[in-house]
Amino acid sequence: MVALPWVLAAQQHAGAAVKAVADGRAVTFEYLAPDAARTLAALAAEIIPSDDGPGATEAGAVYFIDRALATFDQEKREPYQQGLCQIDALRSKLFAASPSVEALSREQRRELIRALESSEFFDLLRTHVVLGFLANPEYGGNREQAGWTYIGFDDQMSFEPPFGYYDAHKDEVQN
Amino acid sequence: MSRPAFPLTEEVDFLVIGAGASGGVMAKELATSGFRVVVLEQGPYLTDSDYAHDELKYTMQPGLTNDPKQQPITFRKSEHEPAKLRKAIQYGRQVGGGSVHFTGNYWRFHEDDFRERSLFGAVAGADLADWPIRYQDLEPFYTKAEYELGISGLGGANPFEGPRSKPYPLPPLPVKSSGVLFERATRKMGLHPFPAPMAILSQPYQDRSACMHCGFCEFFGCEMRAKSSTLVSVIPVAEATGRCEIRPNSYVRSIEVNGQGRVTGAIYFDAQRRELFQRARAVVVCANGVESAKLLLLSKSTLFPNGLANSSGLVGTHLMWDLGLLAEGLFEHPANEYKSVQVTRVIHDFYASDARRGFYGGGGIDARFNFYPAGFALAGLPPDAPKWGLEFKKTFGHYFTRTISLLSHTTSLAVPSNTVTLDPEVRDAWGLPAVRITYSPHPDDMATHRWVMDRQREILEQMGAKKIWGDPVDTVDTSNHLMGTCRMGKDPAKSVVDPWGRAHDVPNLFIVDGSNFVTSARQQPTATIQALAYRAADHITRLARSAEL
Numbered sequence: 090m091v092a093l094p095w096v097l098a099a100q101q102h103a104g105a106a107v108k109a110v111a112d113g114r115a116v117t118f119e120y121l122a123p124d125a126a127r128t129l130a131a132l133a134a135e136i137i138p139s140d141d142g143p144g145a146t147e148a149g150a151v152y153f154i155d156r157a158l159a160t161f162d163q164e165k166r167e168p169y170q171q172g173l174c175q176i177d178a179l180r181s182k183l184f185a186a187s188p189s190v191e192a193l194s195r196e197q198r199r200e201l202i203r204a205l206e207s208s209e210f211f212d213l214l215r216t217h218v219v220l221g222f223l224a225n226p227e228y229g230g231n232r233e234q235a236g237w238t239y240i241g242f243d244d245q246m247s248f249e250p251p252f253g254y255y256d257a258h259k260d261e262v263q264n
Numbered sequence: 265m266s267r268p269a270f271p272l273t274e275e276v277d278f279l280v281i282g283a284g285a286s287g288g289v290m291a292k293e294l295a296t297s298g299f300r301v302v303v304l305e306q307g308p309y310l311t312d313s314d315y316a317h318d319e320l321k322y323t324m325q326p327g328l329t330n331d332p333k334q335q336p337i338t339f340r341k342s343e344h345e346p347a348k349l350r351k352a353i354q355y356g357r358q359v360g361g362g363s364v365h366f367t368g369n370y371w372r373f374h375e376d377d378f379r380e381r382s383l384f385g386a387v388a389g390a391d392l393a394d395w396p397i398r399y400q401d402l403e404p405f406y407t408k409a410e411y412e413l414g415i416s417g418l419g420g421a422n423p424f425e426g427p428r429s430k431p432y433p434l435p436p437l438p439v440k441s442s443g444v445l446f447e448r449a450t451r452k453m454g455l456h457p458f459p460a461p462m463a464i465l466s467q468p469y470q471d472r473s474a475c476m477h478c479g480f481c482e483f484f485g486c487e488m489r490a491k492s493s494t495l496v497s498v499i500p501v502a503e504a505t506g507r508c509e510i511r512p513n514s515y516v517r518s519i520e521v522n523g524q525g526r527v528t529g530a531i532y533f534d535a536q537r538r539e540l541f542q543r544a545r546a547v548v549v550c551a552n553g554v555e556s557a558k559l560l561l562l563s564k565s566t567l568f569p570n571g572l573a574n575s576s577g578l579v580g581t582h583l584m585w586d587l588g589l590l591a592e593g594l595f596e597h598p599a600n601e602y603k604s605v606q607v608t609r610v611i612h613d614f615y616a617s618d619a620r621r622g623f624y625g626g627g628g629i630d631a632r633f634n635f636y637p638a639g640f641a642l643a644g645l646p647p648d649a650p651k652w653g654l655e656f657k658k659t660f661g662h663y664f665t666r667t668i669s670l671l672s673h674t675t676s677l678a679v680p681s682n683t684v685t686l687d688p689e690v691r692d693a694w695g696l697p698a699v700r701i702t703y704s705p706h707p708d709d710m711a712t713h714r715w716v717m718d719r720q721r722e723i724l725e726q727m728g729a730k731k732i733w734g735d736p737v738d739t740v741d742t743s744n745h746l747m748g749t750c751r752m753g754k755d756p757a758k759s760v761v762d763p764w765g766r767a768h769d770v771p772n773l774f775i776v777d778g779s780n781f782v783t784s785a786r787q788q789p790t791a792t793i794q795a796l797a798y799r800a801a802d803h804i805t806r807l808a809r810s811a812e813l
Binding site for chain 2: 135136137138140141144161199202206215216219220222223224225227228236237239240241242243244245246247248249250252253254255256258259260
């Protein structure tokens with residue numbers, strides 16, 4: 090009946106992108122420039138890496154960031170533009186010969202994040218990457234529920250007791 | 265069923281402002297007593313098909329609560345500092361109000377809550393007072409609320425609760441892992457755990473189905489209609505009378521008065537932001553502990569230059585906060601606490617004030633889980649957990665199903681300088697002054713935080729937690745419980761409303777919601793808000809029938 094317009098917009102936008110990926114078509118970003126998207130994806134892959142199973146990359150966290158900036162989090166565009174400049178400046182300072190964040194080795198990317206991690210922008214990026222891993226797939230991330238599967242969250246409308254180990258092993262407690 | 269629609273030209277018997285925990289009850293009671301009622305609700309009229317399990321929308325965006333982009337709030341710790349924009353208070357903003365998105369905790373206040381000043385004495389820097397009513401006055405209405413709304417619990421299981429005339433209408437919900445470990449540990453410690461009283465159906469009740477244990481209660485609307493909001497319980501009864509119109513998207517800006525000092529109705533903005541006037545023989549304000557005070561302060565007139573019903577100067581003062589802290593523990597096996605209702609076990613052993621501690625206050629503690637997936641990874645981990653990288657990922661991956669929280673619900677003293685006022689500069693999207701909150705906790709409230717946190721940690725240890733962490737003890741977060749800004753009392757110089765919610769200054773104006781609270785008890789105000797609403801409605805009905813309004 091009544092739905093907030095930004096939610097509908099985000100869902101439509103995300104739905105189209107997910108379908109395009111499923112169809113094997115290249116996905117265009119609605120807000121992020123391609124090089125910005127590559128930089129953010131490279132950093133996201135170190136914030137939630139894929140060493141022990143699907144991480145930010147497989148979950149499509151950068152697509153979540155694009156949806157957010159294109160729809161409900163437009164006020165964060167300016168901090169992102171500034172953050173990307175900050176990242177580029179840090180990269181030039183730390184790795185003068187490198188052409189891009191994407192071209193850095195994983196250890197170099199981690200060094201870059203260590204230099205960035207106390208900044209306000211890193212808080213924002215980290216928040217968005219986590220959301221891109223664990224928020225609802227309708228927003229473009231958490232593809233095939235990669236994040237939920239990793240943490241053991243089962244997305245169901247109903248459960249039956251026992252719910253966990255300890256209530257399955259209860260003794261003296263009531264009901 | 266066709267919903268009635270009263271023309272603006274018609275003077276209805278009652279105008280109720282706010283369709284939340286209190287307003288929904290008020291509307292049902294007045295309409296079923298034969299009166300014609302219009303309820304003005306600032307938020308939309310949503311139903312179960314409008315909800316979703318969407319953590320981002322409902323816990324990180326306004327979702328079902330007030331939107332600070334539309335209605336900014338400013339905050340300052342004292343009147344000596346400038347107020348800055350901050351969503352300091354949060355309330356449900358739709359038909360059903362906070363009863364739609366609340367966790368469902370439904371504690372009755374204890375007998376002693378109504379007479380703490382007599383029992384404890386004065387507290388320096390605060391205005392600790394006895395209520396003008398006793399638990400016994402409210403008991404029949406607690407019972408009525410439990411039966412009309414549908415509350416699950418085990419009567420008599422809480423040894424600290426006052427006498428009850430009836431058991432709960434529904435048995436408790438099934439215990440979760442947190443409840444099992446909490447009950448076992450607290451019993452071993454000589455304490456008295458009991459099944460949480462919850463406004464969530466453990467079995468089908470009236471025409472609603474039982475809880476399916478999906479786990480999306482706190483901050484979410486219930487798709488199963490198992491959460492006992494006023495939206496799914498009493499409001500349909502009110503509408504079925506054919507005498508009650510719930511008018512959503514209707515934001516009141518002023519209650520009007522005539523030359524005799526009686527209220528005549530209210531001016532409100534409709535969905536198109538047109539200003540309309542609804543006439544009524546009497547007005548009942550149920551807009552919540554912040555919005556009710558704001559509306560009275562906005563309703564200035566020649567007769568009431570400081571705001572309506574404010575001859576005492578007390579409207580908006582004595583604001584009490586939603587205090588309490590989270591302690592968390594990591595356990596060996598998956599507890600899967602994200603499933604089912606948040607809370608299944610509670611203790612009230614530390615509820616009463618004890619002067620030997622050296623400060624006023626106490627608290628209840630419940631066993632729960634307080635997070636959804638992303639919020640847990642962002643804000644639920646121990647402070648020493650890595651913030652990014654493989655170890656960060658492994659930590660939230662391992663901890664999510666194995667973390668159990670204990671939340672305290674503690675006292676907030678009534679301090680006169682903690683207030684709701686109108687911001688002199690900031691305006692909302694309708695051009696009305698923004699709410700300005702001035703709040704600092706009383707030192708005893710922080711001492712209580714600290715003392716109860718030590719108890720929470722002891723219990724987590726006894727429960728077998730492998731690691732324990734928690735909120736810093738000086739945490740004062742957003743307040744979801746809004747209490748105390750139109751206190752009730754017998755003395756018009758020391759209170760805003762009488763013991764039934766009638767404004768001392770205006771015979772046909774009532775204010776009935778959390779603003780009436782004289783003390784904050786130990787949080788969990790909803791049961792008491794609704795019991796007060798039933799009691800006030802009973803009184804108002806009798807006044808109206810005997811032409812005393």
